[in-house]
Amino acid sequence: MNKVTLTIGGRDYIVACDAGEEAHLGKLGRMIEDKLDPQAGHSPHGEARGLLFAALLLADELCELRESATPRGDDEPGGLSRAALEALAERLEALADEFERHPPAQAS
Numbered sequence: 001m002n003k004v005t006l007t008i009g010g011r012d013y014i015v016a017c018d019a020g021e022e023a024h025l026g027k028l029g030r031m032i033e034d035k036l037d038p039q040a041g042h043s044p045h046g047e048a049r050g051l052l053f054a055a056l057l058l059a060d061e062l063c064e065l066r067e068s069a070t071p072r073g074d075d076e077p078g079g080l081s082r083a084a085l086e087a088l089a090e091r092l093e094a095l096a097d098e099f100e101r102h103p104p105a106q107a108s
Contacts (some may be wrong), residue, residue: 001016002016002017002021002022003015003016003020004022004026004029006025006026006029006032007029007033008029008032008033008036008051009047009050009051011027011032011047030053032051032054032058033037034054035053035054035057035058036051036053036054037050038055047053068073081102
């Protein structure tokens, strides 16, 4: 288990992570830091309130991204309709047939 130090709101937090996840965790920490109000640490409610608002802003962004990226279908809330899935399956089968008839050239 590896550890990474995240500096958020002027404080260091040591977080355990799996090997290779350090850079990603650092990126997430910087995203939180970017959302913090610089005045939050000076408010009577302190750092916890600032972190709460940073988390809410990030959750809002995530929610908006998920809603804009997820096609809505007739059969599944938040998913593709049965007709869209069937059309996609037919298209994939047609592509597979085409590859079987005309395989890509092998790289030498």
